Structure formats: structure tokens, C-alpha cells
Amino acid sequence: xxxxxxxxxxxxxxxxxxxxxxxxxxxxxxxxxxxxxxxxxxxxxxxxxxxxxxxxxxxxxxxxxxxxxxxxxxxxxxxxxxxxxxxxxxxxxxxxxxxxxxxxxxxxxxxxxxxxxxxxxxxxxxxxxxxxxxxxxxxxxxxxxxxxxxxxxxxxxxxxxxxxxxxxxxxxxxxxxxxxxxxxxxxxxxxxxxxxxxxxxxxxxxxxxxxxxxxxxxxxxxxxxxxxxxxxxxxxxxxxxxxxxxxxxxxxxxxxxxxx
Amino acid sequence: xxxxxxxxxxxxxxxxxxxxxxxxxxxxxxxxxxxxxxxxxxxxxxxxxxxxxxxxxxxxxxxxxxxxxxxxxxxxxxxxxxxxxxxxxxxxxxxxxxxxxxxxxxxxxxxxxxxxxxxxxxxxxxxxxxxxxxxxxxxxxxxxxxxxxx
Amino acid sequence: xxxxxxxxxxxxxxxxxxxxxxxxxxxxxxxxxxxxxxxxxxxxxxxxxxxxxxxxxxxxxxxxxxxxxxxxxxxxxxxxxxxxxxxxxxxxxxxxxxxxxxxxxxxxxxxxxxxx
Numbered sequence: 001x002x003x004x005x006x007x008x009x010x011x012x013x014x015x016x017x018x019x020x021x022x023x024x025x026x027x028x029x030x031x032x033x034x035x036x037x038x039x040x041x042x043x044x045x046x047x048x049x050x051x052x053x054x055x056x057x058x059x060x061x062x063x064x065x066x067x068x069x070x071x072x073x074x075x076x077x078x079x080x081x082x083x084x085x086x087x088x089x090x091x092x093x094x095x096x097x098x099x100x101x102x103x104x105x106x107x108x109x110x111x112x113x114x115x116x117x118x119x120x121x122x123x124x125x126x127x128x129x130x131x132x133x134x135x136x137x138x139x140x141x142x143x144x145x146x147x148x149x150x151x152x153x154x155x156x157x158x159x160x161x162x163x164x165x166x167x168x169x170x171x172x173x174x175x176x177x178x179x180x181x182x183x184x185x186x187x188x189x190x191x192x193x194x195x196x197x198x199x200x201x202x203x204x205x206x207x208x209x210x211x212x213x214x215x216x217x218x219x220x221x222x223x224x225x226x227x228x229x230x231x232x233x234x235x236x237x238x239x240x241x242x243x244x245x246x247x248x249x250x251x252x253x254x255x256x257x258x259x260x
Numbered sequence: 261x262x263x264x265x266x267x268x269x270x271x272x273x274x275x276x277x278x279x280x281x282x283x284x285x286x287x288x289x290x291x292x293x294x295x296x297x298x299x300x301x302x303x304x305x306x307x308x309x310x311x312x313x314x315x316x317x318x319x320x321x322x323x324x325x326x327x328x329x330x331x332x333x334x335x336x337x338x339x340x341x342x343x344x345x346x347x348x349x350x351x352x353x354x355x356x357x358x359x360x361x362x363x364x365x366x367x368x369x370x371x372x373x374x375x376x377x378x379x380x381x382x383x384x385x386x387x388x389x390x391x392x393x394x395x396x397x398x399x400x401x402x403x404x405x406x407x408x409x410x
Numbered sequence: 411x412x413x414x415x416x417x418x419x420x421x422x423x424x425x426x427x428x429x430x431x432x433x434x435x436x437x438x439x440x441x442x443x444x445x446x447x448x449x450x451x452x453x454x455x456x457x458x459x460x461x462x463x464x465x466x467x468x469x470x471x472x473x474x475x476x477x478x479x480x481x482x483x484x485x486x487x488x489x490x491x492x493x494x495x496x497x498x499x500x501x502x503x504x505x506x507x508x509x510x511x512x513x514x515x516x517x518x519x520x521x522x523x524x525x526x
Contacts (some may be wrong), residue, residue, distance in 0.1 A: 005428075028361060050315030116275075138282045166363045183288065186275020188489040221415045222488055229291070230351065235376050246361075246376035253358050255416050272490050292486070303505075306472070306513045310461070313519040318452050340471045345433070348426050356423045364418040402446055 019156075025050045026103055030060060032072065033112040035119035042119075042255050045069065051102045057109060058086050058097035061123075081239060085176030087122055094180035098237045115180040122166035130176055133192050137200040137218055142211025162207040169202040172242045178234035184227050191227040192219065196235035198247035204254070216255050225252050286378065287385060291347045294340035331403075338399040342390040350384045360384065361368060418481070425478040439464065459520040472513040475505045477521040 019241075026236050030047045047064045055063075058076055065072050076086040079098045086097040089112040091105060102109065117125035143149060178194040179185050187191050204212035219225045228248050235245040280286055311317040324330065353359040360380035373379055401407035439458055443449040458464055480502040488495025 042331075053278070078364050091279060160367065161364075164367045166365075167367075168365060168369060170370075181279070181281060183285065184278045186487060187272035188492075190492060191489070196356070201365050222485065224491075226415055226419050227489065229288050230284060230355070231282075232290035232377055233279075233281045236282040241374060243374045249354060249361055249376060252355055253361060256356065256420065269490060295479070295482050296486070300484050302475055302479050306509050306516070310512060310516045310519075312452070312455050312516065315452050318455075321449065341433070341437075345430060347504050349430065350428060350456070352423060405446060409441065 025052045027108075028060070028102065029108045030064065031108060031110045032061075032064075032123065033110070034072070034122040035113060036123050037119075037245040041174070045072070048191070052110070053103055055102050055104050055159055056098050057095075057100045057105075058109065059109070060102045060109070061097060073124060073138075075210055082173060084173035087175040087177045087180070087182065087239075087248050088112065090114055094237050096175060096177065099239055114176055116182070116185045117176065117180070125176075129189075130174075130179055130193065130195065133196045134174070134199060137192065137196055137203075138211065139199045141173035141209050142208070142214060143208070144210055156208040157218065158207055166202045166205040169198050169242055169247045171204075171240045172198060172202075172238075172244070174239055175239060177237045177239060178244050181233035181237045183231050183233065188223065188227060190223045192224055194228070194244035194248060196230065197225055197251060198244035200241070201247040201251040201254075204206060205250070212254070219251065220255055225255060228252070282377065283385060283389075287347055287350075287388065290343055291351075294344040297336065297340045298344060301340075318397060335396075335400050338403065339392065339396040342395045342399070343388070346391050347386040350388050352383060353384065411484065422478060425474040425481075428474045431479060432467050433503055435464075435467050437473055456520065459517065464469065465517050465520075468517060472510055476509055480506045512514070 016219075027048055027050050028043075030043060030048065030049060031182040032045045032047055033041050033042050047068055049060050049063050049068070051060050051063075057077075058074070058079060058237045061074050062076075065074065074097075076098060077083040078085070081096055084096070087094060088097055090097065090100055091110050094114060097111075111123065113119045113123050114125045116211070117127060117130070120126050130220065140148070148154070163205065174195060176195070178198075182191075182194050197219060200215045203209055204215050225248060230247075230249070232245050235243045238244060276289055276292060280289070288393065290399075308321060311321050362375055367377075375381075396409065400408070439448045440446065443454060448454065461508075484495060484498050484502050487498045
């Protein structure tokens with residue numbers, strides 16, 4: 001797996017069994033921890049499914065849904081790592097199921113719903129709170145010229161160097177993997193979270209934006225940027241290598257120095 | 261099903277410990293644990309040094325400190341001080357003095373290394389662990405009287 | 411509180427810097443005699459305290475360490491339960507002051523009971 005697709009997560013494959021070029025398909029076991037909303041607790045479902053060398057964990061799960069258990073609920077959409085819908089815990093690490101090769105994870109894959117989010121059913125979780133926190137940092141252009149924003153007569157000009165300051169953080173697909181990996185999100189439900197803080201920085205660093213001081217006031221508290229103690233797990237699991245930890249470090253720098 | 265406060269507390273604290281995905285997260289956990297250890301040690305130390313006003317109480321205290329349990333605690337203390345100190349210096353350098361933060365972000369999205377987890381910041385992290393371990397070993401040897409200085 | 415939270419965090423950073431300096435000096439005083447056991451002898455400890463410069467260093471260490479440590483505790487408690495964190499703040503402040511006073515009494519005690 002190249003570094004560019006999923007960063008250090010590729011180093012996390014604990015044991016890579018020999019996958020010869022001739023391996024057409026292999027029978028693997030999926031241990032899926034599913035949430036049952038009627039019973040209010042988790043249950044374990046074990047499936048054996050045949051995967052090819054190229055199948056992803058999402059492919060494996062959909063094979064299960066199609067052939068074995070129609071009741072298994074999985075949230076997915078694009079199947080190609082751009083929508084961010086299929087984030088779940090795979091062998092203890094939050095990853096996108098559609099971007100994770102199944103056969104290289106070994107004979108048994110443990111799949112659980114995304115950590116730090118309230119479960120809804122089976123493998124998908126309620127993302128409302130994350131998006132509510134996202135909205136609270138005003139992830140849009142804040143400018144004085146509101147008239148121009150709604151009845152645009154010109155473009156806002158921006159040099160390439162000005163885009164560089166936030167380009168990396170704009171690649172975030174809001175999948176929630178970083179929120180699942182963060183230890184502070186795990187212990188403090190009010191903590192905004194790496195995705196939200198990175199987006200607060202992305203919008204504040206944008207040269208077209210004039211609302212940095214508003215966002216700084218919002219995140220300057222123990223539930224904002226100062227709840228981050230740099231565990232770095234968010235950047236380690238980000239499937240787009242969007243480096244939220246760096247965004248938070250830059251945000252902290254801006255707040256402590258008092259300017260953008 | 262409502263969870264009791266204790267269950268919620270245990271779940272939240274366990275979130276510090278698992279999953280350890282990267283070394284920075286291990287450093288975060290150790291920083292927190294050593295910080296707790298030091299924060300508990302400090303008041304005890306302040307009270308115990310109060311006995312320096314009375315030679316009899318002091319001698320009694322020294323006998324108490326000779327016990328193996330206290331010695332083990334002291335070795336952990338040495339690690340706690342050095343790790344918390346060096347990791348703290350690393351955090352200060354990055355968060356307050358902005359060492360290793362890029363002045364100019366790269367213009368390409370296809371960067372090989374993540375700027376927060378590789379290169380400069382990783383070097384600081386490895387230095388922290390290496391220095392902590394070396395100084396802990398030296399400190400323990402000195403504590404046990406096995407290291408002759410001068 | 412009108413004071414921005416980043417101000418409290420700046421204090422956390424500054425006490426950290428101060429602690430690195432004074433703690434190095436404090437540890438140095440345990441290493442200079444060359445033998446750990448000897449450095450903890452009653453005579454050596456008393457002579458350390460009668461050095462006024464060192465006593466001032468110890469006072470700075472006391473205040474900075476208690477602030478840094480108890481603020482850290484408050485952060486952890488707040489993370490686990492914001493309600494408990496708000497209560498813990500003033501409690502830890504009071505405890506901090508108490509321990510500063512105990513430490514101060516130890517340092518001043520050397521001058522009140524010079525030959526014990």
C-alpha cells in the first residue's frame with residue numbers, strides 16, 4: 001500500500017501472510033460487532049466469505065449482505081475513498097472500509113462501528129453531533145461584504161501561494177476516522193475534535209476569509225484547541241493524509257500569537 | 261440502557277489507552293500518566309521535607325525511604341521527571357516556540373511525509389524517548405549508589 | 411470568565427519553562443555531593459536550605475510546580491466531567507495555596523529553628 005493513500009495505516013497491517021500472485025480467492029472470517037437498537041446492546045456476528053486479492057473490506061461486507069445476511073447494515077456510497085461514508089473500526093483502527101484491502105489483513109478481520117459515535121444499527125453510527133460541532137465553528141467564508149457574497153459581481157482573487165496555506169486541510173472528507181482515533185474525543189464528548197478544529201483553521205487561513213477572530217474566540221477554550229494534547233492519532237489514521245494534527249498545531253500557534 | 265457514572269468514567273479513561281496507533285499517542289499517554297504520578301508525589305514531598313526541621317523525624321523518614329517499595333517508587337519517579345520534562349520540552353518547542361512547524365505549506369497535495377508526524381517532529385519524539393531512557397538509567401544507578409561521579 | 415482560556419495555557423507553558431530551569435538546579439544539589447545518600451544527610455539538607463539563593467529557587471519551584479501540577483489535574487478532571495472540572499478548579503486552588511504555605515513554613519523554619 002503506498003504511503004500516499006493511507007499513510008502510516010499501511011504500516012499497521014499486523015501480519016501480512018504470503019499472498020502469491022496466483023491467489024485467486026481465499027476464505028476469510030469477518031467478526032462483525034453489530035449494534036442491535038431493539039435490544040440496546042452489541043452482538044457478534046461471524047461470517048466466512050471468499051475474497052479475491054483485490055477485494056476491499058467493503059466488498060467483503062457487501063458480499064455478506066448479498067449472499068449470507070441481508071440484515072447487515074453498512075453505510076457506504078462512492079466505494080472509492082472520496083465520500084467518507086464507510087468509516088469503521090477495522091482490526092481496532094478507524095479506517096475507510098472501501099480503501100482497506102481485505103486479504104492482507106489476515107485470516108480474521110474484526111469489524112466494529114466507528115468509535116466515539118453513538119451507534120444507530122449494526123455498523124453505522126450517528127454523525128449528527130460531529131456535524132453540529134462542525135457548524136459551530138462556522139466553516140464558511142465570513143466577509144464584511146455580504147451584499148457581494150449573495151449577488152456576486154466579481155470573483156475573489158487568490159494567489160496559488162495563498163491557496164497553499166490551507167489546500168491540504170481542504171482535502172478532508174469528513175469521514176470521522178480522526179474523531180474515532182482521538183483520545184480526547186473518547187474522554188470528553190464536548191471536545192470539538194480534530195476534524196472540526198482542522199476545518200476551523202482551514203477557513204481562518206483562507207485569504208478570502210475575514211472571520212478568523214470569530215473562530216478563534218470559539219475555539220479558545222478547553223473544549224476547543226486546548227483540549228488537544230497532540231496524540232497525533234488523527235493524522236495517523238486520516239485516509240486522505242489531510243494532517244489534522246498539523247492544522248491544530250497551526251491553529252494553536254495563531255491563537256497563542258494572537259494573529260492569523 | 262443507562263450507564264452508571266462509574267461505567268462512563270471507565271469507558272472514558274480507557275479511551276486514553278486504546279488504540280495505540282502511533283508513537284505520539286504513546287508519548288501522550290506517558291505524559292499524562294507521569295504527570296499524574298508527579299502531581300500526587302509533589303504534595304507528599306512537600307509534607308515529607310517538612311521533617312527536615314527535626315533531626316529525629318528526619319532520621320525516621322530516611323529509614324522509611326530505605327524500604328524497597330519506596331525505592332521502586334523513586335525509580336519510577338526518576339523516569340516520570342525525565343520523561344515528563346523532555347516530552348514537555350518537545351511540546352513547548354512545537355506548540356509555543358513553533359519549531360518544526362512549516363513556515364510555508366507545500367504546494368502539492370501528494371506529499372510523502374505528514375508534516376506533523378514525520379521528519380522534524382519525529383526526530384524530536386525519538387530524542388525525547390532516548391534521552392528519557394538514558395537519564396533514567398543513569399539516575400537509577402546513581403540512586404542505588406552504583407554510579408560513582410567524583 | 412472574561413479572561414481568555416489561552417491566558418491560563420500561557421501560564422502553563424511559562425511555569426513549564428521555569429520548572430525546567432529550577433528543577434535542574436534542585437536535582438543538581440542532589441548530585442553535587444557525589445553520593446545520593448550523603449546528599450540526603452541532615453547536615454547537608456540543612457546547609458542547602460541556609461543558602462538563601464537556593465531557598466529562593468526552592469520557593470519558585472514550589473509555586474510553579476504546584477500551579478503546573480494542579481492545573482494539569484484540573485484539565486484532566488474537566489475532560490472526564492466538565493461539571494467536576496468546574497468544582498475542582500477552586501478546590502485545587504485552595505489546596506495549592508495550602509501546600510505553598512506548608513513549603514514556605516519549611517523554608518522559613520530553618521531560620522526560626524537554626525540549631526535543632
